[in-house]
Amino acid sequence: xxxxxxxxxxxxxxxxxxLVGLIGRGILKSRTPAMHMREGRRLGVPYxxxxxxxxxxxxxxxxxxxxxxxxxxxxxxxxxxxxxxxILSHLDExxxxxxxxxxxxxxxxxxxxxxxxxxxxxxxxxxxEMGLGDISGNTVLLIGAxxxxxxxxxxxxxxxxxxxxxxxxxxxxxxxxxSRFASQVALEIADASQLEAAAKEADGIVNATPVGMAKxxxxxISEDYMEKRHFIADIIYFPLETELLxxxxxxxxxxxxxxxxxxxxxxxxxxxxxxxxxxxxEMSKTFKSFDEISAADAAE
Numbered sequence: 001x002x003x004x005x006x007x008x009x010x011x012x013x014x015x016x017x018x019l020v021g022l023i024g025r026g027i028l029k030s031r032t033p034a035m036h037m038r039e040g041r042r043l044g045v046p047y048x049x050x051x052x053x054x055x056x057x058x059x060x061x062x063x064x065x066x067x068x069x070x071x072x073x074x075x076x077x078x079x080x081x082x083x084x085x086x087i088l089s090h091l092d093e094x095x096x097x098x099x100x101x102x103x104x105x106x107x108x109x110x111x112x113x114x115x116x117x118x119x120x121x122x123x124x125x126x127x128x129e130m131g132l133g134d135i136s137g138n139t140v141l142l143i144g145a146x147x148x149x150x151x152x153x154x155x156x157x158x159x160x161x162x163x164x165x166x167x168x169x170x171x172x173x174x175x176x177x178x179s180r181f182a183s184q185v186a187l188e189i190a191d192a193s194q195l196e197a198a199a200k201e202a203d204g205i206v207n208a209t210p211v212g213m214a215k216x217x218x219x220x221i222s223e224d225y226m227e228k229r230h231f232i233a234d235i236i237y238f239p240l241e242t243e244l245l246x247x248x249x250x251x252x253x254x255x256x257x258x259x260x261x262x263x264x265x266x267x268x269x270x271x272x273x274x275x276x277x278x279x280x281x282e283m284s285k286t287f288k289s290f291d292e293i294s295a296a297d298a299a300e
Contacts (some may be wrong), residue, residue, distance in 0.1 A: 017046040018274045019073060023065055023087075024080035026215055027053050029238050031290050032078060035266045035283045036273075043276050052077075066090050066107070066114065076108040076273045081210055084120075084147025091116040101154045102180055103147040106269045119268035120151035120261065124235065125158050127260025132204075132231055136160035141198045143220045144208030145173040148235055152208045153181055153189075165192035165202060168209075199225035206233045212242035219244045228252040237262045240291065263287050 018040060022032055033049035040047025052069070054060035062083055069077055079087045084103045088094065091104065092113040098104045104116035128135060138161045142153060145168035156164060164187060168174040174191050181189050192198035199205060199221065211220040213236050221244070226232065232248035237258035245255045263284045270278045 015045045017048065018075050019048045019050070020076050020078070020273050021050040021052045021069055021074055022078045022080060023052045023054065023062070023083055025053065025055050025082060027051055027080060028056075029214070030080070031237070031262065031287050032266050034290075035263070035286045036270055038286045039270060039278045039283050040274065040276075042282060043274075043278070045274055045276060047274070062086055063090050070109050070114065074109060076106065076269075078269055079105050079107060081147070085150075087116065090114065097121065097154070101150045103150040105147070105151070105265065106272055108272050117269075117272060118151055118154075119265040119272070120148060121154040121158070122268060123155075123261040123263070123265030124152050125155040126264040127256060127258075128155065128159055128233070131256040131260055132233070132254065135204065135231070137162045138203040139163040139165065139201055141165045141167065141192060141195075141202035141205045142208060143167050143195075143206065145170070145177040146208070149173075149208035150177060150180070152206055152235065153177060156206070157181070157187055161187060163188040163190070165190055165198040167192040167195055167198060195221055196225050199227075199230070202230065204231040204233065206235070207242075207244055208235050210236070212236045212239075212244050214238055217243065219247065223247050223251070226251055226253060230254075231256065234258055235261055237287075259284075259287060 022030060028051055036049045037047050052065055084105055087104050094116040098116050098118035101118050101121060103118055105120050106117040108115045140156055140161050142149060142164055145166055153164060166174045166177050178189050178191050207220045209220045210216050211218050226248060228251055231254040233256035234242050234245050235258045236242050240257050240259060248255050263280060267278050267280050267283055
């Protein structure tokens with residue numbers, strides 16, 4: 001309920017408070033905290049979501065941050081770049097999906113234990129379903145074999161693509177992803193060291209690297225390798241229209257932004273943290289409100 005004290009409106013609730021945080025580097029423009037907190041308010045849950053940006057913390061050791069969060073009563077943590085694989089060594093349990101993927105983006109503190117989950121892969125799969133439709137039987141070039149790439153590979157396997165071509169600037173990462181998934185998923189998967197040849201073979205291209213983010217502008221693949229027949233997907237959502245997507249639209253490709261993945265991973269994480277079922281449409285409205293604010297600022 002709401003009560004008024006002086007000129008301030010104070011939000012009160014009988015629900016157990018939920019305190020969570022986001023660990024990552026350069027994350028202060030993330031939309032995830034606002035999505036969680038506004039949905040908590042809508043559901044009557046006192047919900048506090050803190051940034052734990054290691055670019056700004058004096059002592060940025062991942063293990064220490066997790067220790068302190070657990071000690072001070074956090075319900076859990078979201079994990080983002082570059083800690084989605086490193087976090088595994090700091091957990092007591094890992095869900096079967098996250099273990100298979102080898103990447104965790106959500107940690108729940110429960111009964112004194114740290115339990116890791118991956119909500120990225122289900123978020124990306126849902127985004128593909130809603131934004132691209134049926135891509136089963138397609139050959140897909142996946143650029144980026146880090147923590148996000150592992151989740152996207154799992155999602156594409158669930159979308160029943162025929163073949164995955166994996167490329168990473170770090171050849172060891174792409175080889176590792178191929179080895180991890182080769183015996184676990186029912187599709188053909190191969191290392192793609194030559195981007196041009198892989199793009200020619202592919203029906204679609206997915207960027208799972210940080211290239212294109214506001215702090216790392218550019219494209220992960222040359223415009224010369226993209227064709228109108230390709231679908232182009234990006235998991236980045238800041239900016240929502242990356243240079244890759246802008247170029248792809250100019251060519252005439254079908255495109256998929258990172259919005260759906262960002263929203264649907266947050267929906268599942270909210271449920272894990274709070275035990276409440278959130279409304280994806282409401283969380284999507286919060287996500288979109290950032291663009292409305294940016295547009296208003298630009299018009300002034």
